């Protein structure tokens with residue numbers, strides 16, 4: 001479905017009982033809402049589940065550059081308002097986690113629970129910013145397909161493609177649905193994002209931190225460092241999974257997420 005939000009057309013799915021409590025899923029980079037398919041299926045019996053393509057990604061409109069992470073947080077809040085979702089639980093993976101952290105700081109009253117998967121609260125280091133610059137150059141030079149294929153090994157645990165051979169091709173499909181400009185804008189926005197570390201101690205809602213045991217991009221120590229700063233947060237490591245823990249071990253990920261959301265909603 002499509003909704004006009006902040007001057008762009010946003011592509012989204014909304015599933016589950018109309019009166020159930022809402023959960024919003026915010027995807028990672030360089031993916032799209034299709035990367036939440038196993039979670040939409042698992043959650044939609046009990047919750048009203050919104051998954052959407054970030055601006056410039058999947059089937060959502062590109063919008064204007066320069067783009068800051070703040071805009072993605074504004075899009076999330078505006079899409080919720082447009083769909084009359086007063087209050088939601090927020091689940092963000094990696095870049096989706098950066099957006100979730102920022103949206104929660106802006107509008108804490110709009111959220112009843114937060115799940116942060118394979119993400120971090122810190123801003124980019126200088127080294128990471130330079131890698132983003134190289135990423136933008138590579139996208140322009142080689143295009144989305146080559147950029148995505150080169151990224152896959154860092155996104156997945158070594159055994160994930162062996163145990164699930166179709167995962168690689170479905171990820172390439174999701175990545176290739178993106179425009180080079182949309183991904184380049186996202187890299188620049190991530191490079192310029194603020195540091196959310198200081199805000200963690202002030203979070204007053206139930207928080208779950210998830211990480212793939214074999215995540216190389218946001219390793220378990222990063223997840224632990226974030227979880228200890230949030231009062232009462234729960235930390236869960238997902239076995240046999242790398243950075244895309246929701247897709248590499250969806251059974252375990254969904255079990256933990258569903259249990260957390262049901263408890264937080266009770």
Ligand code: MLT
Pocket residue numbers: 027028029030093094095096190217243
């Ligand atoms: C993601 O999965 O969203 C990215 O790895 C985030 C990042 O590049 O910082």
